[in-house]
Amino acid sequence: MTSQSNTPIKTVSCPTCGTPVSWTPESRYRPFCSERCKLIDLGQWADESYRVPTSPPDELGE
Numbered sequence: 656m657t658s659q660s661n662t663p664i665k666t667v668s669c670p671t672c673g674t675p676v677s678w679t680p681e682s683r684y685r686p687f688c689s690e691r692c693k694l695i696d697l698g699q700w701a702d703e704s705y706r707v708p709t710s711p712p713d714e715l716g717e
């Protein structure tokens with residue numbers, strides 16, 4: 656048998672956007688594809704960049 660150096664790389668899907676992510680030490684944000692997706696999942700950026708649009712209360716006649 657010849658020694659092979661190519662080890663099978665496990666691939667996972669990003670929980671946030673579904674992008675295939677190689678499960679390697681280089682993928683520092685795994686199982687997320689990027690820091691962005693990681694933050695989205697954690698909800699850490701929700702307050703800053705994603706505000707729930709609140710419609711101003713309609714001032715109806717009394």
Ligand SMILES: [Zn+2]
Pocket residue numbers: 669670671672673674687688689692
């Ligand atoms: Zn992603």
